[in-house]
Amino acid sequence: MVNSASLIISPEILSLIAEIDEFKGAWRALGQLAPEQLSSLKKVATIESIGSSTRIEGSKLTDKQVEELLSNLEIQKFTTRDEQEVAGYSTVMNLLFQSYAEIPLSENYIQQLHSLLLKHSEKDYWHRGTYKKSPNHVEAFDSTGKSLGVVFETASPFETPIRMQDLIEWATHAYTIKDLHPLLITAMVIVEFLAIHPFQDGNGRLSRILTTFLLLKAGYHYVPYSSLESVIEQSKEGYYLALRQTQGTLKNERPDWQPWILFFLRALQQQKRRLEVKVEKENLLLMQLPELSLQILQFIESRGKATIGDVVTVTNANRNTIKKHLETLVSTKRLQKNGIGKGTWYTI
Template sequence: MLNTDTIKITPELLALLSEIDEFKGAWRALGTLAPERLQALRHVATIESIGSSTRIEGSKLTDREIEQLLSRLDIKRFDSRDVQEVVSYAEVMETVFQAWEDIPITENHIKQLHRDLLRHSSKDERHRGAYKTVPNDVGAFDESGKMVGVVFETASPFDTPQRMAELVQWLNDMRSLKRLHPLLIVAIFVVVFLEIHPFQDGNGRLSRILTTLLLLQAGYAYVPYSSLESVIENSKEGYYLALRQTQTTIRSDEPDWQPWLLFFMRALQQQKRRLSMKVEREERALADLPELAVLILDYARQHGRVANRDMVREYGASPNTLKATFRSLVDKRLLVRHGGGRSTWYSLSIGS
């Protein structure tokens, strides 16, 4: 079983936990944001999360390409692996956002999430939703993609079922006993999950999905509105270093949890600070916008895109006034222009 008696609550770790919890309470009391504003924040964060989490694993798609891909509701075929991963990740994220209260943390539910995460990947058809059957140690690769050495040994296929059963049992016991701070429980679950590496592929992406699920279940309701995956992508070297430093000690008598706990809490701190800045920036921007500009942004959030004719039809706005308003919103980087002439349309700017 996991030995968590070696966790050291240092002054920095305590300060991080306090700051994150303070924001958790402040977010709960935030009644000023309208539903459409929250929807816009979640839309941007979701695109960033999908992009970052899949790029960490090697995808090449940009956030803009992902947004355009997911706006094509009629898409039926997913020809490239990058597209398969993006679409699956988006679907599983939506499942978590909509049903997090109804997803107990059991091995079967973890396997179901894994199956859904690889749903569109033809390469992974045989092992989706099932624990690994061959070793999947984490290796170092040269520029040609050839493995040149083992960086970290994961659990063997034989040990994986028992290790996962123990981890899930530990999580649910800790939640019931409430002897550890909820954020420490989430952090330890994630690092041990990645140390086990229970599935043949998709472990990194699934760990980040599970992180979001566990944080929501722990009451951190702001998580869907700011991308933790984006923070991790921007700190990839620190992410892998902290994982390795802790993972190599997990099965010892005195595990060193500190490297991972500090990285994880600093990432959560950065996530909440980004969200705080976005909310402040949006409130300032909206306070300075005329009513027509706010209506345009609201329409774009609700429909994914907006054109001059939409606003004429909906509100009877003057074409000349609309032209100037659209230009102003593009200049302020709140909208992005697409097409030209009578076919011009606009979408929300990523990050606005």
């Protein structure tokens, strides 16, 4: 069972929670951005999240390579382990973004998410969605994928089901009675989950997916539009250090929650600040766009895709004028051009 009795709420923790919650409230207004803006922010953040989270575990795919892979997911055959991990991560992220409200926090659903996460990983088929049968440990990797050694000794296979049951029961109760702030509960769930390391592989990636899931469940609806995983990747040494400092005390009578909770809240602060900058930039760009360009964007967003002919029909504008607007929108990365010649179409 998670021992929260020793948790000290410092002034910095209070200040961080207040700043994050203020943005959570402000997002109700900021989130009224045009659909094409939100779609663009979400796409970029999703690519960053998948790329960063898999690289933290040793993948070598760049964000550009991740983007190319995601645009061809229908091929359903991924030759390398890096590609398989990206495809699985994308599947789970899309599911959570669409259905988080209907998915309860339970062992069964965590196991299902793990199974989906490793759906394309050929060497992991034997342990998808099932708790570990052999001891495992946490390893850290540098930017080249080289192991930095063992970070933490995890729960034994025998202990794992008991500790997972206790963790989910504690979290469900804590979120319900609201004695602790949901951000603190989420931080404690994640650090304990990683201390247990319940699955043979994929625990790090799944912990970051669970973070997104729990934040969405707690009402932090801006999370899909800014990558927390990217923040963590850029402070990877601090991430592992904070985990190690808190996890090393979890079996003590008075665990030291401060290192991990401070890292977690500072990462959330950085995530929301990045989103603030992006939203401001999007609004400035929109203000600078001609009316016809805005009309084109709104039309393509509503249709999903459109050809030059479609846009001409709807706007009644000159074809050459439409072409120039489309070229500008593509060059500023507000639209994507697909196909060639007469078969060309545009998407957000």
